Amino acid sequence: MTYIKLLRSIIVDLRIAASFATILPLGPSQPVEGGEVARAIWATPVAGLLVGLIGAAIYAIANALGLTPGPSAVLVLATTIFVTGALHEDGLADTADGLGGGRTRERKLEIMRDSRIGTYGTCALLVSFGLRWSALAAIADPWAITAALSVAHVASRAGVPAFMWLVRPARSDGLSAAAGRPPGQSAVIAFGLGVLCLVIGLGLNRAMIGLILLLLAGLIIGRLAVRQIGGQTGDILGAFEQVGESAILLLAAASLQPGP
Numbered sequence: 001m002t003y004i005k006l007l008r009s010i011i012v013d014l015r016i017a018a019s020f021a022t023i024l025p026l027g028p029s030q031p032v033e034g035g036e037v038a039r040a041i042w043a044t045p046v047a048g049l050l051v052g053l054i055g056a057a058i059y060a061i062a063n064a065l066g067l068t069p070g071p072s073a074v075l076v077l078a079t080t081i082f083v084t085g086a087l088h089e090d091g092l093a094d095t096a097d098g099l100g101g102g103r104t105r106e107r108k109l110e111i112m113r114d115s116r117i118g119t120y121g122t123c124a125l126l127v128s129f130g131l132r133w134s135a136l137a138a139i140a141d142p143w144a145i146t147a148a149l150s151v152a153h154v155a156s157r158a159g160v161p162a163f164m165w166l167v168r169p170a171r172s173d174g175l176s177a178a179a180g181r182p183p184g185q186s187a188v189i190a191f192g193l194g195v196l197c198l199v200i201g202l203g204l205n206r207a208m209i210g211l212i213l214l215l216l217a218g219l220i221i222g223r224l225a226v227r228q229i230g231g232q233t234g235d236i237l238g239a240f241e242q243v244g245e246s247a248i249l250l251l252a253a254a255s256l257q258p259g260p
Contacts, residue, residue: 010043017043021157022051023085035180041161042186045154045193052153055080056146063142073136076149077129088245091238092128093121095221098235105229109171112235128242135249139256148252151201151210156244158194159214160237161187167222170231198248206255213247 012028017040019027055076062072081089094112100120102108111118117125139145165187194214198207217240225236 013040013043014046016040017047018050020044021047021087022083024050024083038164038180038182039186041164041182042189042193044157044160045190045197048153048157049150049197051080051083052149052151053146054083055149055153056142059136059145059149060142069137069140070133073133076136076145077132080149080153088238088241089125089128091235092124092242093117094235095239096120096124099224099228102228108229109233112229112233124239128246131246132249135246135253138253141256144252144256147201148249148256151197151252152245152248154197155194155210155214155248156241158190158197159218159244160241161190163218163222163232163237163240167226167232167236168230170225170229170233170236202252202255206251210248210251213251214244217243217247 015026015028016036018024020037020040021044058079059072059076062075063069067075094114097114097118097120098108098112101118102111136145136148139148161182164182165184168181195207195211198210201207202210221236221240221243222232225232229236
């Protein structure tokens with residue numbers, strides 16, 4: 001493969017990842033098949049970086065207008081949710097409702113497909129919003145917010161390809177099944193991007209803690225998914241992203257708060 005073809009392939013993958021992870025009009029003009037999504041899944045951390053930077057820009061604008069960290073953090077969350085089409089929040093809510101409310105595998109999967117939200121899903125979203133908002137409000141400084149958002153949105157997506165590679169789909173249809181199992185190379189590249197961003201944004205020691213938190217989140221969510229529904233779905237992947245994003249933002253809040 002020549003360098004020009006390689007560059008074109010990378011650009012195509014970046015556009016596919018952006019269309020997969022956001023509502024921004026950046027996707028390819030032609031329809032994308034599942035195999036192409038699986039191949040391009042390595043670029044989802046890059047799409048996450050874009051989401052984080054957009055959120056950081058909103059925070060900087062709010063801060064420049066004199067808003068305090070609390071309202072500014074709300075605007076950041078509203079922006080990132082809008083840019084991603086609430087894809088991951090929807091996954092978290094459906095996962096909480098399905099795994100928490102169903103008694104059988106079939107019933108759990110049925111609940112996860114239901115567009116209505118239940119008590120477990122509502123509580124999960126409230127906890128997720130509360131943790132992320134409190135972390136951003138505690139960090140406060142616009143430059144530190146930029147680092148925190150970038151790291152959180154990159155790292156939380158960096159483990160998704162590995163999760164898809166390691167945990168089989170729970171059903172033969174749906175978003176995750178349609179995408180297919182990503183190549184091992186794509187999972188490794190995405191994971192490497194996540195590690196690199198953690199080290200740059202938080203330093204080596206904090207990056208190791210962040211990796212441990214992400215691995216624990218993956219192990220716990222993966223174990224629950226396999227035991228209760230037989231594997232992962234698009235909703236499970238969304239839940240993993242949300243847990244990872246919240247964990248990294250909390251870690252950033254402990255690392256990047258301005259001094260007295």
